[in-house]
Amino acid sequence: MTRAQAAKRVRADKRSAADWDKGITIIHRGRVYPDGRVVRYQQDPILAGVTTARKVNVLGGQLDLDRVEKVIHPRYLSLLERERLHDLRRSGASMRQIAAELGRAPSTVSRELRRNAASSSGYLPHTAHRASVRRRLRPRQPKLIANPELQTYVQARLQQKWSPQQISRRLGKDFDMVPSMQVSTETIYQAIYVHARGTLQRDLAGHLRRGRAVRKPRRDPHQRRPRFIDPITPITMRPRVVETRTSPGHWEGDLIIGANGKSAIATLVERSSRYVMLAHLGDDRTAESVRDSLITTMSPLPAALRGTLTWDQGAEMAEHRAFASATNIEVYFCDPGSPWQRGSNENTNGLLRQYFPRSSDLRVHDVNALRSVADELNARPRAALGWDTPAERLSALLDAS
Incomplete structure (x- = not known):
């Protein structure tokens, strides 16, 4: 059955059916994926009510606890190192002995204690540790506020x-x-988009080429969520016999x-x-x-x-595990970025463009029309096959195996 048919049979909604099909477990305010990832939902601050900031007392005032707990760089003494320094100091160790134990310079230990x-x-x-974090803040007035002449120049050019970038250069x-x-350049962008400082007029963002009211967030590419929920099997693990093209049953696929x-067609x-x-x-x-279309097409095969089936890393194959289980x-x-690793499919897609031009709507071609095109292409002699047709070569391979 399709997922929609199965959901209707058990009287489940689409979202629950999709989660069950993918092996996702629903937990309180989150979801657990089959690979062990846990995704927590962010709570709406309006629904969550007023929350108090996590503050800690420091010599001379208070400090945000999140900033205290953040690890910046190994060159800064960590809280664990400071605790170790305290223990060694109480035991009577000298500064050089403490420095050797921590792997730091003696001047670092001396400066820390002072x-x-x-x-x-x-x-x-x-x-x-808290005093060190607070000292590291070094707050200062933005340059475009401290210099009215510079602020006037920047605002005039933005208008x-x-x-x-042109203004900065x-x-x-x-x-x-x-x-x-x-x-x-970055200072000007921050002055435009960080409205809390009130550095530049808010309407100046409308004079930028993109005209965005807020800055577009950029994510660290190394922290992006994986495209596939289920782990993929790379082509390097594919059986060597596939490379020889001597045995039938090994396919390459893609979408046009x-x-x-x-609209699209799977080839x-x-x-x-x-x-x-x-x-x-x-x-x-x-x-x-x-997934459902490939299962319907390939299930009748002997x-x-x-x-095997070789595909590129397109998101359309996110259900590859379900497809493999069914077929x-x-x-x-x-x-x-390696289309040559499925070169036969790339070449065939070029031939298929004779029937399905890039500017055409592929929705008009039903299953029978697609079968007719495939039959016509399979009856066309190919130079790579010694001028045999694909249908003849497949029949000969099946007889031999």
Whole structure:
């Protein structure tokens, strides 16, 4: 059954059915994925009510506890090192002995005890750590607030639709000998978008080329969520026999996309014979639709033709584990940006563009039309096959095996 049919049979909603199908467990305010990842939902601050900030007392005031607990760089003494320093100091160890134990310079230990020791209680590691974090803040007035002349210059150029980079570079030419009139591109962007400081007029953001009211967030590419929930099997782990093209049953697949990206067809090519099969998708190329269409297309194949399937790392194959379980065909993924690793499929997609031009709507082709195109292509002699047709070569391979 399709997922929608199964959900209807057990009277479940679409979201729950999708979660169950993917092996996702629902927990309080979060979800647990099959690979062990736990995703917590962020609570709406309106629903959560007023929450108090996590503050700690420091010599001379208070400090945000989140800032205290954040690890900046190994060159700063950590809280564990400060606790160790405190214990060694109480045991009577000298500064050089403490430095050797911590792997730090003696001057670092001496400076730490001189700067962060409380006068009444001596050296306390937690108090010292908080004092160090607070000293590291070094708050200062933004340059565009401290220099009204510079602020006027920047605002005037922004109103003339100059970009922050153009303003920054021009300042370097007009005031090359005046450091106070120099400002970086990033400083101008922060003055525009960080409205709490009130550095520049808020409506100046409308003069930028993109005209955004808020800055577009950028994520660390190393912290992005993986494209696939289930771990993928790379092409390097594919059986060596696939490379020889001597045994049938090893396929390459991809999608061809129609006009404006609103329609698609899944294409399958058998590596040894170049035999082509087409899977109907219409206007729905989600991972679930691709999975169901490939299962419908490849399930009738005999066991001898169910070996492997090689695909690129497109999100449409996120349901590869469910497809492999249903068809007994192992799925292997190419390296990123390596279309030559499934060259037969790339070549066949070029031939198929004769039937399905890039500017056409692929939704008009039903299952019967796709089967007719595949039959016509499989009856066309190919130079790579010694001018045999894919249908003839596949039949000969099946007879031989």
